[in-house]
Amino acid sequence: MKPEVGIVGAGYVGMPLALVFAEAGKNVVLIDVQDDVVDGINRGVSHIGDVPSGALKQLVDDGLLGATKDYDVLKDADAILIALPTPLSSQREPDLTILSAAVGQIAPRLRRGQLVVLESTTYPGTTRECVQPILEGSGLKAGEDFHLAFSPERVDPGRSDWTTRNTPKLVGGLTPACTERAAELYRSAVDTVVPLSSPETAEMTKLLENIFRAVNIALVNELAQLCERMDIDVWEVVEAAETKPFGFMSFKPGPGLGGHCIPIDPFYLTWKAREYDFYTEFIDLAGKVNANMPYFCRSLISQALNHGAQKSLKGSRILVLGVAYKADIDDVRESPAEKIIELLRKAGSDVDYHDPHVAGFDGMRSSAYEPERYDCVVIVTAHSAIDYDDLLERAKIVVDLRNATGRNGSGNGKVWKL
Numbered sequence: 001m002k003p004e005v006g007i008v009g010a011g012y013v014g015m016p017l018a019l020v021f022a023e024a025g026k027n028v029v030l031i032d033v034q035d036d037v038v039d040g041i042n043r044g045v046s047h048i049g050d051v052p053s054g055a056l057k058q059l060v061d062d063g064l065l066g067a068t069k070d071y072d073v074l075k076d077a078d079a080i081l082i083a084l085p086t087p088l089s090s091q092r093e094p095d096l097t098i099l100s101a102a103v104g105q106i107a108p109r110l111r112r113g114q115l116v117v118l119e120s121t122t123y124p125g126t127t128r129e130c131v132q133p134i135l136e137g138s139g140l141k142a143g144e145d146f147h148l149a150f151s152p153e154r155v156d157p158g159r160s161d162w163t164t165r166n167t168p169k170l171v172g173g174l175t176p177a178c179t180e181r182a183a184e185l186y187r188s189a190v191d192t193v194v195p196l197s198s199p200e201t202a203e204m205t206k207l208l209e210n211i212f213r214a215v216n217i218a219l220v221n222e223l224a225q226l227c228e229r230m231d232i233d234v235w236e237v238v239e240a241a242e243t244k245p246f247g248f249m250s251f252k253p254g255p256g257l258g259g260h261c262i263p264i265d266p267f268y269l270t271w272k273a274r275e276y277d278f279y280t281e282f283i284d285l286a287g288k289v290n291a292n293m294p295y296f297c298r299s300l301i302s303q304a305l306n307h308g309a310q311k312s313l314k315g316s317r318i319l320v321l322g323v324a325y326k327a328d329i330d331d332v333r334e335s336p337a338e339k340i341i342e343l344l345r346k347a348g349s350d351v352d353y354h355d356p357h358v359a360g361f362d363g364m365r366s367s368a369y370e371p372e373r374y375d376c377v378v379i380v381t382a383h384s385a386i387d388y389d390d391l392l393e394r395a396k397i398v399v400d401l402r403n404a405t406g407r408n409g410s411g412n413g414k415v416w417k418l
């Protein structure tokens, strides 16, 4: 099979992208370094929640989708899309090692007329300053011999109303011709394509979107801490503000940021801004407030045990309910549950977790759902598979960090809410 689209990285971004192109009738090949991921795809078994195995298998059986570890297949592709992780280093600086290494694999296979698009979230300048020179090591010139663009992925895992297909796709090419070539490719599979003037504009727009979330979550998290001191229900405040039909957008407080994007991406910009003698203070302040939330939640759990059961954190049995970073998904990357469990353990608590979507986490297995066996149940992620009225019946004390118990939890003597 000669692939029309090669996608490097078969993860949360690469998989839905592959599906949407294959469903549009393109021949797609995914490249990944993990044997089990490649084997699974070729058997039609999906490892990504948003990609149903049934749909995947149909496309594999139809010969439209396949996977391999061999970069050589990219030689034949018309377009190469890169959806690789862009993490932070231990010093919280951009770590483009995976991206650079993979682009280094693409370069010797690059041929005249191909289109290369970076989809990974990263700082403005990455496509031009990092990807372009490595690709040009091939002897081919970007914008002349091959097209190069940046097009950020906007997928929201677990969401079915806005998908890869119907979420508008931004495209910023190195030259107008690069933009047009990339836009044409995406138009074949995605409902709306928004052409931009440069890769840097597209890179910065993706960061604005994520920073907007980080800052607004921090704002409401700060308010939640003040509301706790003032004995005001922050959830009621947010719900009340939501009744304003204009000029307000609702963000919910929570135990801290999670996932591969919001806790990480803003610091890509912080790092890059320093090159311009610029300090991104909103990002740093939001990071500080959000990073403090697990500590605030620990003190809430401690108060609940003190006042509700005359117990201390030390020696108490605690069930953490939900460890995925958000409801109804199985992704645990950067989940605040990890920090909360660590803090509770350091305080001497005996901690188990239960999560219907996550079988193993942090060296533990998901325990049976027996809330009555614990001194306190802490709702860290509000999966809809849990019956919260039943939880209120069975648990001794509930610390609800997500307002999962809603109005039934408010004023209920055994519930402590964030």
Ligand SMILES: NC(=O)c1ccc[n+]([C@@H]2O[C@H](COP(=O)([O-])OP(=O)(O)OC[C@H]3O[C@@H](n4cnc5c(N)ncnc54)[C@H](O)[C@@H]3O)[C@@H](O)[C@H]2O)c1
Binding pocket: 008, 009, 010, 011, 012, 013, 014, 031, 032, 033, 034, 037, 083, 084, 085, 086, 098, 101, 102, 119, 120, 121, 122, 153, 154, 155, 156, 157, 260, 261
């Ligand atoms: N997950 C999201 O919701 C989301 C949303 C928007 C943007 N993004 C961004 O998209 C990018 C990819 O994120 P993701 O969540 O899909 O990551 P992921 O970890 O789910 O997937 C990355 C895949 O790349 C593979 N891989 C690693 N090194 C490789 C190599 N050298 N060659 C081939 N494959 C390799 C891994 O095995 C993995 O399967 C990141 O920059 C992320 O910030 C993610």
